[in-house]
Amino acid sequence: MSHNILKGKKGIIFGALNEQSIAWKAAVKAVEEGAEIVLTNTAMAVRLGTIKELAQQCNAPLIEADATSVADLENLTDKAMEHFGGKFDFVLHAVGMSPNIRKGKPYTDVNYDFFFKTLDISALSFHKLLQTLYKKDAVNEGGSIVALTYIAGDRAMLGYGDMADAKAMLQSVTRNFGLIMGRERKVRVNTISQSPTATTAGSGIAGMSRMLEFTDKISPIGNADAEDCADYITMLFSDYTRKVTMQNLYNDGGFSAIFLSALKNKQDEHTAGKNQGSCRAQEFGKAGWRPEAHRGPALQGQADRSRAAHPASGRRQF
Numbered sequence: 225m226s227h228n229i230l231k232g233k234k235g236i237i238f239g240a241l242n243e244q245s246i247a248w249k250a251a252v253k254a255v256e257e258g259a260e261i262v263l264t265n266t267a268m269a270v271r272l273g274t275i276k277e278l279a280q281q282c283n284a285p286l287i288e289a290d291a292t293s294v295a296d297l298e299n300l301t302d303k304a305m306e307h308f309g310g311k312f313d314f315v316l317h318a319v320g321m322s323p324n325i326r327k328g329k330p331y332t333d334v335n336y337d338f339f340f341k342t343l344d345i346s347a348l349s350f351h352k353l354l355q356t357l358y359k360k361d362a363v364n365e366g367g368s369i370v371a372l373t374y375i376a377g378d379r380a381m382l383g384y385g386d387m388a389d390a391k392a393m394l395q396s397v398t399r400n401f402g403l404i405m406g407r408e409r410k411v412r413v414n415t416i417s418q419s420p421t422a423t424t425a426g427s428g429i430a431g432m433s434r435m436l437e438f439t440d441k442i443s444p445i446g447n448a449d450a451e452d453c454a455d456y457i458t459m460l461f462s463d464y465t466r467k468v469t470m471q472n473l474y475n476d477g478g479f480s481a482i483f484l485s486a487l488k489n490k491q492d493e494h495t496a497g498k499n500q501g502s503c504r505a506q507e508f509g510k511a512g513w514r515p516e517a518h519r520g521p522a523l524q525g526q527a528d529r530s531r532a533a534h535p536a537s538g539r540r541q542f
């Protein structure tokens with residue numbers, strides 16, 4: 225149901241590759257809520273993905289840009305301003321990629337050329353984008369810029385490789401450029417730290433479906449999916465969050481606030497009033513614990529959809 229909370233607002237959405245993409249859901253939601261948008265992705269993503277369908281559905285121009293190229297970002301900003309007839313109000317940066325993870329290189333044996341690429345695509349691109357928007361004074365006062373991050377950017381985690389360092393840098397750029405954008409332009413800059421989500425990028429991490437299951441069990445209200453993230457992004461684009469800036473905002477069902485918790489399952493629900501505080505964390509630590517044994521139907525569905533959508537997606541990253 226639409227509440228028209230983005231009525232009259234205009235913005236650019238990066239990173240819609242296919243229907244699973246968080247950016248895809250965000251684009252659809254923004255238009256539903258009354259916004260006009262411009263879509264962008266790399267030439268390769270336009271060729272290999274289905275973003276053209278989204279552009280049609282949203283009645284939005286599609287302007288190719290590699291987010292690591294300042295020239296492309298300048299061209300994109302100019303064309304978007306031309307299309308909108310002036311400044312715009314929001315931007316979503318939903319861009320990430322690690323060649324090391326894609327090629328299965330562990331954190332203890334990274335290729336440093338790849339590492340630079342990871343940082344350039346997944347973090348520096350956000351600085352390049354903000355600097356371009358700043359120099360061109362392209363965003364209206366009260367505007368909102370959002371990038372997507374993951375908890376491995378602020379907590380140690382095995383398996384996320386050099387993307388963890390890229391996300392830490394992305395969050396740092398958000399604070400430092402956010403300070404300037406806020407003081408000088410009254411524009412907000414935030415990151416949303418999203419639950420593991422079944423997308424092309426997400427499905428590339430080794431053990432992704434097991435992680436989805438685990439975090440869904442641990443999070444008090446379960447994982448946030450791509451639609452949940454789109455709702456949060458829409459809220460951050462809207463005037464309802466006009467004083468929220470320079471923040472890393474968790475959209476993860478409470479996962480990030482937990483130190484130790486019980487695994488949720490049917491038995492816990494049954495014993496809840498009788499045995500408050502009974503903690504099954506030992507089970508998590510127990511050798512041989514397998515999330516499969518605790519799989520819930522909702523999560524099984526999300527993991528299965530991910531596998532069905534990307535049967536040969538190889539190792540990518542979220």
Ligand code: NAI
Pocket residue numbers: 238239240241242244245246247265266269289290291292317318319320321345372373374375417418419420421422423424425426427541542
């Ligand atoms: P996705 O694979 O649908 O989106 C990633 C996008 O990045 C693709 O559209 C791709 O074409 C684009 N991209 C890659 N290199 C680019 C470049 N040089 N220039 C411009 N665009 C480029 O996957 P998803 O999950 O929707 O990813 C969006 C964002 O959400 C990423 O920043 C990701 O790290 C973040 N995120 C994803 C999570 C997940 O579990 N899927 C969890 C937390 C954050």
